Amino acid sequence: MAGDTEPLSPRAKLAVTAGKAAAAVSRAAGRGSGSVIGGKVALRLDPDLLARLARHLDVVLVSATNGKTTTTRLIAEALRANGGVVSNALGANMPAGITSALAGGSDARYGVIEVDEKYLAGVAGDVAPKAIALLNLSRDQLDRAAETRMLAERWREGLSGSKAVIIANADDPLVVWAASSSPNVVWVAAGQEWKDDAWSCPSCGGVMQRPGDDWFCAECGFRRPTPTWALSGDHVLDPHGSAWPIHLQLPGRANKANATTSAAVAAAFGVPPQTALERMHSVTAVAGRYDVVSYQERDIRLLLAKNPAGWLETFSLIDPPPSPVILAVNARGADGTDTSWLWDVDYSRLAGHPICVIGDRRLDLAVRLEVAGVDFQVCETASEAVRRCPPGRIEAIANYTAFQDLRRVVGN
Missing domain, CATH: 3.90.190.20 (Mur ligase, C-terminal domain)
Structure with a gap:
C-alpha cells in the first residue's frame, strides 16, 4: 500500500544492489542504460521485488501503442507539483526496466510508469496502481504482438474489478471496451486519427458506425461513452466545463491529446489543470524525440x-x-x-x-x-x-x- 515505509528485506536490498551493479557494468561496456539487464538480475534474486519497491508509492501506469512515453513524461512533470516522482523516463517498459526505475525512487511519493501493452495486467497486479491511463491500441510489431482485439481482451480481463481509477480514451472503441470492465473510469475525448484497427465492434464483431466524431455498433448497441474531459482546439475542457490553455513545446495534435489525458490523471491526484498544464511546458523533448x-x-x-x-x-x-x-x-x-x-x-x-x-x-x-x-x-x-x-x-x-x-x- 502507498505510504508503507517498511524497509526492504535483506534479500530485496541485495537484489537492488546486484541489479545496479549489473546496470553499471552494462553502461561501462557501452551497451545502453543497463536498466533492462539490471532489472532482470534483481528480479532473478527477488521475484517479488517490483511489488516491494512500489509499496510506498502512489503509482500511475500508462499503456498504449502510441504516445505512452510522452504521456508518462507529461504526467510526471505535472505530479511533481505535489511531490517527488520516480519514472522509467527512457521507456524501458517491461517488468525488468520498471523494476530498475523504481529501485532508484526510495524517496519519491509517486511512481509514473510506462508499461508495454502486453504486460499491463501483470504489472498492475504487482504494483496496485492508484490510476491507469489507457491511450490507444493499434497494430504494432506484427511478428510477435497479439492482434489488437486480443490485447484489448487481455486488458479487459486484467482490469476487471480493478480498484484503480482508469483514465481512458473515449474515442478508441478498443480502449473503451477494455476499460468498461472496471468500476471506476474517467472518459477523455482525446481523439483518434488512425481508425483502421477499430472498424469492427470489439464486443460483437459487428461493423462500427462512425458519424462525425461519434461511434457506435448498430448490432449490439456498444457506443462511445460521454467524456468528462476533452481536448478542444488548444484547450483542455475539465468536468466543470472550464477551458484551460495547453502550454506545450512539443508539437502536434497528438501531444495536445496526451496533455489532456495527463491533466485528467493529475487531477485524480489533486493537481489542478492549470498547474498541471503549466508544468508540462517545461518538456521540450522526450528521449530525443522532437529534438x-x-x-x-x-x-x-x-x-x-x-x-x-x-x-x-x-x-x-x-x-x-x-x-x-x-x-x-x-x-x-x-x-x-x-x-x-x-x-x-x-x-x-x-x-x-x-x-x-x-x-x-x-x-x-x-x-x-x-x-x-x-x-x-x-x-x-x-x-x-x-x-x-x-x-x-x-x-x-x-x-x-x-x-x-x-x-x-x-x-x-
Missing part, C-alpha cells in the same frame, strides 16, 4: 514513428514541401521483424518533399514509396542522406532502432 540537432550545417528534427498510427500523426507535424525528409526503417528485434505494416501507411502524403531513404530495410520502404508514386533516393548511410539534402531544416522520421542509430550519427 532539433545541428549536423553538417543542417538542422535535423528527430521524429519517432514505429507503426502506421504513429506515421500518420508524424506526417501532420512536418514542415510543408519542399522541406527535405529522411525516412529510416529497421526491422530488428525491438522493432518487430515484419515490415508488412509499411503498406498500411499513406506515404502519398509526402508528395512534393525531397526524400532520402536509409536503414536496414530501406529497400522494403523504397518499394512502398515507388508504389505510392513518391520520388525518393536510396542512401547507404545517414551521413550520405544528410549530404544529399539542401542546407536548412530536415525532417528525419525513423522507427525505433533506426531512430537510435540516427541519434548516434548526428550526435544527440
Whole structure:
C-alpha cells in the first residue's frame, strides 16, 4: 500500500544492489542504460521485488501503442507539483526496466510508469496502481504482438474489478471496451486519427458506425461513452466545463491529446489543470524525440514513428514541401521483424518533399514509396542522406532502432 515505509528485506536490498551493479557494468561496456539487464538480475534474486519497491508509492501506469512515453513524461512533470516522482523516463517498459526505475525512487511519493501493452495486467497486479491511463491500441510489431482485439481482451480481463481509477480514451472503441470492465473510469475525448484497427465492434464483431466524431455498433448497441474531459482546439475542457490553455513545446495534435489525458490523471491526484498544464511546458523533448540537432550545417528534427498510427500523426507535424525528409526503417528485434505494416501507411502524403531513404530495410520502404508514386533516393548511410539534402531544416522520421542509430550519427 502507498505510504508503507517498511524497509526492504535483506534479500530485496541485495537484489537492488546486484541489479545496479549489473546496470553499471552494462553502461561501462557501452551497451545502453543497463536498466533492462539490471532489472532482470534483481528480479532473478527477488521475484517479488517490483511489488516491494512500489509499496510506498502512489503509482500511475500508462499503456498504449502510441504516445505512452510522452504521456508518462507529461504526467510526471505535472505530479511533481505535489511531490517527488520516480519514472522509467527512457521507456524501458517491461517488468525488468520498471523494476530498475523504481529501485532508484526510495524517496519519491509517486511512481509514473510506462508499461508495454502486453504486460499491463501483470504489472498492475504487482504494483496496485492508484490510476491507469489507457491511450490507444493499434497494430504494432506484427511478428510477435497479439492482434489488437486480443490485447484489448487481455486488458479487459486484467482490469476487471480493478480498484484503480482508469483514465481512458473515449474515442478508441478498443480502449473503451477494455476499460468498461472496471468500476471506476474517467472518459477523455482525446481523439483518434488512425481508425483502421477499430472498424469492427470489439464486443460483437459487428461493423462500427462512425458519424462525425461519434461511434457506435448498430448490432449490439456498444457506443462511445460521454467524456468528462476533452481536448478542444488548444484547450483542455475539465468536468466543470472550464477551458484551460495547453502550454506545450512539443508539437502536434497528438501531444495536445496526451496533455489532456495527463491533466485528467493529475487531477485524480489533486493537481489542478492549470498547474498541471503549466508544468508540462517545461518538456521540450522526450528521449530525443522532437529534438532539433545541428549536423553538417543542417538542422535535423528527430521524429519517432514505429507503426502506421504513429506515421500518420508524424506526417501532420512536418514542415510543408519542399522541406527535405529522411525516412529510416529497421526491422530488428525491438522493432518487430515484419515490415508488412509499411503498406498500411499513406506515404502519398509526402508528395512534393525531397526524400532520402536509409536503414536496414530501406529497400522494403523504397518499394512502398515507388508504389505510392513518391520520388525518393536510396542512401547507404545517414551521413550520405544528410549530404544529399539542401542546407536548412530536415525532417528525419525513423522507427525505433533506426531512430537510435540516427541519434548516434548526428550526435544527440
